[in-house]
Amino acid sequence: MAGVKAGQAHGRAEAGEGGDATPADTKGGGKRRLVLLALPALLAAGVAGLWFSGTLQHLLGMSGNGPKPMALAAPPPVFVTIPVMIANLNAGPGRQSFVKLGAKLEVPTPADAKRAEQAMPRIVDLFQTYLREMRPRDFRGSEGTWRLREALLARAAIALAPGRVRDVLFTEILVQ
16 A cells, blocks of 8 residues: 555656646746746837837827927127237247247127227237247147147137137148
8 A cells, every 4th residue: 555655646746746846847937937027128128119219209299390499590700810920939949940820710799809809919919929838849730739729719718808709710820
């Protein structure tokens, strides 16, 4: 009888009865978990794709194709010519080097242009003083030109305060 009970218990374990887990049962649960985890991830990826492609905004009526407010037309900038300057550069003892610089100031309004014309002697003085301290190697490459533009823009802003200067535009730069 003990042998029959042992055989019955063995048969139940193979059939999956009695609460014993078999490898087949765990695989089914793993697939179910994978589906439950992957489904929200795929749904989120699909929504993100629709959002960034603009399709979801269009479907929700958020496409922004409605009437757009009219932009105020900005007045065209005014350009003020700075006289061509020639300055000695700081080339070191026994060496002479010169820079010839032509530039224009971009100002936002005609009132600022008038202020720039009145302050032109001060602007030229500030520019000349700065140029005399530069070395020939300071003009090399686009980075040198960019630094020169930024320095001259700061000096022009000081000379025109409280007026504004938008940019310094070079018409000529010659280093000898």
